[in-house]
Amino acid sequence: MEPTKELIDGIERDRIARARQMSPGAKFLAGGALFDDVCERMRAGIRSQFPHEDDGGVNRILKQRLTRLRQVEEHGIYHPAGTLDEQQ
Amino acid sequence: MNSNEAVTALVEAFDRASIPYMIVGSFSSNAYGVVRSTKDADFVVPCPFADIARLVKTLGPPWRFHPQIAFESVTGTKRCLLELDDDPFHIEIFRLSDDPHDLQRFERRHQILLPNLQRPAIVPTPEDVIVTKLRWVEQAARGKDRDDVRDIITVQQELLDWNYIHHWCEQHGTRQTLDDIRSRIPPLES
Numbered sequence: 001m002e003p004t005k006e007l008i009d010g011i012e013r014d015r016i017a018r019a020r021q022m023s024p025g026a027k028f029l030a031g032g033a034l035f036d037d038v039c040e041r042m043r044a045g046i047r048s049q050f051p052h053e054d055d056g057g058v059n060r061i062l063k064q065r066l067t068r069l070r071q072v073e074e075h076g077i078y079h080p081a082g083t084l085d086e087q088q
Numbered sequence: 089m090n091s092n093e094a095v096t097a098l099v100e101a102f103d104r105a106s107i108p109y110m111i112v113g114s115f116s117s118n119a120y121g122v123v124r125s126t127k128d129a130d131f132v133v134p135c136p137f138a139d140i141a142r143l144v145k146t147l148g149p150p151w152r153f154h155p156q157i158a159f160e161s162v163t164g165t166k167r168c169l170l171e172l173d174d175d176p177f178h179i180e181i182f183r184l185s186d187d188p189h190d191l192q193r194f195e196r197r198h199q200i201l202l203p204n205l206q207r208p209a210i211v212p213t214p215e216d217v218i219v220t221k222l223r224w225v226e227q228a229a230r231g232k233d234r235d236d237v238r239d240i241i242t243v244q245q246e247l248l249d250w251n252y253i254h255h256w257c258e259q260h261g262t263r264q265t266l267d268d269i270r271s272r273i274p275p276l277e278s
Contacts, residue, residue, distance in 0.1 A: 079161065
């Protein structure tokens with residue numbers, strides 16, 4: 001069953017109303033906190049996929065996965081411009 | 089160290105070192121729009137990266153200055169990365185460029201109060217976040233930037249200085265994209 005236009009509009013109204021009720025400072029901090037929660041869930045997924053890994057190994061895999069996501073996101077936008085030593 | 093502790097520690101370090109800064113990217117769009125998860129914090133500073141590298145040295149572990157500098161092709165500035173050992177969160181530092189809008193948004197930056205932390209953070213105005221994000225929509229074609237622009241406009245609406253936004257959109261050739269995003273925002277009155 002497809003969601004109705006009324007349902008979609010209602011969800012959107014609630015989303016915007018919640019955003020308007022929070023202060024800019026609270027929303028500023030909420031994005032980082034959400035990321036920390038996402039990382040915890042990703043760690044749980046990695047532990048389930050690689051049960052032999054200790055916390056260090058789980059963190060290493062998490063960083064590898066996020067690095068891949070960053071590389072895809074930054075492709076064609078960022079280009080190597082040398083190292084700090086080369087620029088001085 | 090969690091993401092917000094990292095951002096706050098760096099803000100305090102910049103304040104101690106009297107380095108002016110502003111926090112841009114998704115942290116600033118979250119402040120004015122609808123919150124989404126963000127895996128890095130973006131700072132703009134007017135000083136050379138060597139100053140940042142020295143500052144990071146004084147912070148010590150887990151902070152690390154990544155040696156590779158990158159050129160960012162949307163607004164033509166450079167970026168360095170700060171990493172935290174064992175932590176997936178990144179801090180990206182952009183050098184204030186001589187781009188006219190980059191200079192003006194830095195001039196217009198202002199404080200927002202961070203609840204429970206007893207301190208402010210410095211961010212661009214919502215108009216400047218929209219103007220910058222539109223350039224990213226146009227040149228980097230990232231869907232999340234388009235969503236951020238739509239959400240900031242929807243949440244802020246009547247508070248925005250549209251003359252200012254239109255002025256820069258005309259300069260950047262992003263007016264059509266702005267108008268298209270605005271035309272797709274449904275009326276939200278219940």
